[in-house]
Amino acid sequence: MRKESQESEKINSMKPTLADLPKAEIMAKELAKIKYRQRYRRTLKSTIFTLITVAAVAVLIATLWLPVLQIYGSSMTPTLKSGDMVVSVNAKKLKQGDVIAFYYNNKVLVKRVIATSGQWVNIDKKGNVSVDGKKIKEPYLSKGEKAYGETNIKLPYQVPDGKVFVMGDHRSVSIDSRNTAVGTVGDEQLVGKLTFRIWPLNRVSWVH
Secondary structure (H helix, E strand, C coil): CCHHHHHHHHHHHHCCCCCCCCCCHHHEEEEEHHHHHHHHHHHHHHHHHHHHHHHHHHHHHHCCCCEEEEECCCCCCCCCCCCCCEEEEECCCCCCCCCEEEEECCCEEEEEEECCCCEEEECCCCCCEECCEEEECCCCCCCCCCCCCCCCCCCCCCCEEEEEEEEECCCCCCCCCCCCCCCECCCCCCEEEEEEEEEHHHHHCCCC
């Protein structure tokens, strides 16, 4: 009997008492921590997925519809300077004064549309430009910037069908449609029309 009593006491001593069990408050805190970690993981996964999706859409838009270009060189000063970053858009119909980007010999050039298909262009030795016999106004040029430049085409010159005649705003240094090395620009060469300068921040503005 004594032996059975001792075994019973040993078994009873191994049973947890109320003092051994965690308090309800502690359990609630631990449960809250677990739920918080689960919510955090779900939120993190959702945020990462959203950021990836937004980035992919932004890249797609930038590539297909709104290419961002960086300007190199000085052929478009003072309108655009080297280092400027600009947004371009698809343009089905170009008009005189539009600033465009186009492919030329594996490069992207930026120039201004002076005349469109079928129009006649003439340039005098002082750099004054006429289209269809009328001298055009060019407020985008710096004072005294007009120049005959690198011109080797026969003037007056009629713009071929499906082409536009382009010139840089820095007339004395720009190689453009005045020279057969570049010639006129066709639709198949067009990258887009430049609309907005996004960099540098102190020069953020529309491109005119």
